[in-house]
Amino acid sequence: MGKDILMIVGDFGEDxxxxxxxxxxxxxxxxxxAVCPDKEAGETVKTAIHDFRGDQTYLEERGHDFELNATMDEVDPADYDAxxxxxxxxxxxxxxYDEVxxxxxxxxxxxxxxxxxCHGPQILAAADVLEGYQMTSYPAVRAxxxxxxxxxxxxxxxxxxxVTGQAWPDHAEWLAEFLDLLGTDISPAEPATAD
Incomplete structure (x- = not known):
């Protein structure tokens, strides 16, 4: 059975x-x-693409317009599983933002x-919820x-x-850990048979 997940995003979040x-x-x-403070469902946030090209930090370019599908002022975190x-x-x-x-x-x-x-743990640090956890983040956020x-x-x-990861190259492992934590059962499809 699917879970209800709240995703908090904002302008120039990583695409x-x-x-x-x-x-x-x-x-x-x-x-x-997907919600953002001060924006409503149907509005968009602008994303940024962070690329790793061998420089001392990532290169940032303009990404997409990502459409929000819920309004932060109207959601109750108690209604969500994750x-x-x-x-x-x-x-x-x-x-x-206090509501965040x-x-x-x-x-x-x-x-x-x-x-x-990536930089998402900055929000968790501000919320004072990281005491005692073992975790990771984008290395520049480590301090x-x-x-x-x-x-x-x-x-x-x-x-x-x-569940924490350092950046989008971690997606496969990071999402697999999150799905496991959620108890997501992904059953392989039955092989197609020729008639």
Missing amino acids: LEIMVPFQALQMVGHDVD LCVPGGRAPEYLRT IDAVQHFFEEDKPVATL ECEAAGCSWVDGVVRDGNL
């Missing part, structure tokens, strides 16, 4: 870190509501599954995570209700 989980989670039967927090630049400002912090704290207080990657009380490690990490 692949929004689009891929949003579609992949729906593909396996979950319902995903939370997904993509990365990119959006977490820098999303963590300044309150939503994140709800999922941790209720021990519900949470998946985040913030450690200051929030976690033990930072390299690679995709699952600790209790929290």
Whole structure:
């Protein structure tokens, strides 16, 4: 049975870190509501594409317009089974919204599954929910995570209700861990038979 998942996004969130989980989670039967503070269902956020080309940090280019399918002011975190927090630049400002912090704290207080990657843990650090966790993030966010009380490690990490990854190249392993935490049963299709 599919889960109800809340995804908190914002302008210049990382394109692949929004689009891929949003579609992949729906593909396996979950319902995903993508919300952004101060925006309503049907409005869009602008995404950014972060590319790794051998420089000291990623290159950022304009991505897509991603359409929200729910309104943050109208959702109740208690109605959701899990939370997904993509990365990119959006977490820098999303963590300044009380309703974002309150939503994140709800999922941790209720021990519900949470998946985040890249810069998404900036929001979790601001919500003061990382104490005692083992986790990862984009390496440039490591100091913030450690200051929030976690033990930072390299690679995709699952600790209790929290699944973390460093960036979109971790999608396959990160999503697999999140799906496992959600209890998602993905049964292989029966082979087609020739008549």
